[in-house]
Amino acid sequence: xxxxxxxxxxxxxxxxxxxxxxxxxxxxxxxxxxxxxxxxxxxxxxxxxxxxxxxxxxxxxxxxxxxxxxxxxxxxxxxxxxxxxxxxxxxxxxxxxxxxxxxxxxxxxxxxxxxxxxxxxxxxxxxxxxxxxxxxxxxxxxxxxxxxxxxxxxxxxxxxxxxxxxxxxxxxxxxxxxxxxxxxxxxxxxxxxxxxxxxxxxxxxxxxxxxxxxxxxxxxxxxxxxxxxxxxxxxxxxxxxxxxxxxxxxxxxxxxxxxxxxxxxxxxxxxxxxxxxxxxxxxxxxxxxxxxxxxxxxxxxxxxxxxx
Numbered sequence: 001x002x003x004x005x006x007x008x009x010x011x012x013x014x015x016x017x018x019x020x021x022x023x024x025x026x027x028x029x030x031x032x033x034x035x036x037x038x039x040x041x042x043x044x045x046x047x048x049x050x051x052x053x054x055x056x057x058x059x060x061x062x063x064x065x066x067x068x069x070x071x072x073x074x075x076x077x078x079x080x081x082x083x084x085x086x087x088x089x090x091x092x093x094x095x096x097x098x099x100x101x102x103x104x105x106x107x108x109x110x111x112x113x114x115x116x117x118x119x120x121x122x123x124x125x126x127x128x129x130x131x132x133x134x135x136x137x138x139x140x141x142x143x144x145x146x147x148x149x150x151x152x153x154x155x156x157x158x159x160x161x162x163x164x165x166x167x168x169x170x171x172x173x174x175x176x177x178x179x180x181x182x183x184x185x186x187x188x189x190x191x192x193x194x195x196x197x198x199x200x201x202x203x204x205x206x207x208x209x210x211x212x213x214x215x216x217x218x219x220x221x222x223x224x225x226x227x228x229x230x231x232x233x234x235x236x237x238x239x240x241x242x243x244x245x246x247x248x249x250x251x252x253x254x255x256x257x258x259x260x261x262x263x264x265x266x267x268x269x270x271x272x273x274x275x276x277x278x279x280x281x282x283x284x285x286x287x288x289x290x291x292x293x294x295x296x297x298x299x300x301x302x303x304x305x306x307x308x
Contacts, residue, residue, distance in 0.1 A: 001299060004164040005187035008112060008132060009065050009091060012036030013299050015177075016114075016135070016166060017291075018191025019069020019093055020143060020277065021045070022266040023202055026057030028291070031199035033064030035292035038091060042069045044262075048079035055087055065090045067111075072097030085109040093135065093189075096144065098122070100129045116168070116189075118146025119153070120160045127161045134161065135189050138169030142192050142230050142279035145169075145220065151183070158184030172281040174301020181306060192279035193298075197291040205269030206276055209234070213282035222258070225251045232276040236261070 005014040015037040017024065021044030029039030039062075041054045051068060058066050067089045070080050073096040081102040084092050091112040092099075099106075099115055106113050112132040117123045123134045136157040138150025146153075150169040158165045167180035168189035180188050194200055195210045209232045219233045221240040231237050240257070243249025249257070258275060265274030289297075 001303060003186035005133060005166060009038060011038060011065050013295055014187030015295060016040060016093065016187065016189040017194050018168065018189050020191050021071065022263050023195065023200065024069065025201060026054035027061065027201060028194060028197065028199050029066040030058040030061035031197065031291040033066040034062040035295045037295055039066035040069045040093060041066065043074065043080045044071050045074045045076060047076050048083045051080050052083055067091035067093065069093045069095060071095055072099060084111060098125065103130050117157065119148060120156050123157045123161050127163050131163060133164040133166060135166045135168050140170030140280040141168055143277045144227060144229050154180060154183040154185055170279060170281045172284045174298045174305060177298055177302035178305040192282050193285055193294060194291060195278065196285045196288045197294055198288055199291050202266050203269030205271065206265055207288060209276050210278055210282050210285055211287065213278065215283035218278060218280045218282060222254060225254055229277065230279065232278045232282065234271055234276060236271065236273060237275065
């Protein structure tokens, strides 16, 4: 399946594995890269030293294309951005802000820059700043989200910019890929489906929650803090939602309670204090498979549908 995304990065399949903090590390990124997609190491709030270790790990496992997702709100963003340039990565994706101040440095190092955008205005700004493509991410995604759905957002971004657009949010099989292409996207970014890949290093409890999730088992909390986040329904996430609704947890208390909660989910499987970030499509994820098998199955189905 050839698109401007496959040509831009020299990949077989126009798919990015989502940059999920503490989840997307070197082994998962390498597995997706080895399968012909783009693997991503998520920097999150981690120090640059951690990201450097994961880059070395990925390079030891694959000659395929992988990059780093830079969370621009992070206090370590400057150091991680510099590391991406120093390592001359093939691609960088960004979230939670405008990467304009790093653009010249990355471009000089030959890095392709693909920001994640929740709306048309930021997509246009990224194109003007020199982005090579954008990822239009709908509210169905796991983790931090915007409010517009993938179905509504993608065609509007496609119409607004000349650079290629990848669709993200609610894509877990070939039907989602085919639908994204019909909306005008030239690639997809997938996160939740890779939580149930063999190479994903999350705690077994986390994988079980994703595999056992039903269509109604995702929940959004934190809207009143200005940082809404989608996760699997657990006792902890329900407690946050109830506190937000009845005012028993203030925005400040909410931020205090959730500090470190993602790491507690990923590393410890802590159901009492962990945030198990996950997209609304989790109800369609029912088994653990190698990343290569996941990608090949998705694109075989997509190509069959698009061929019709």
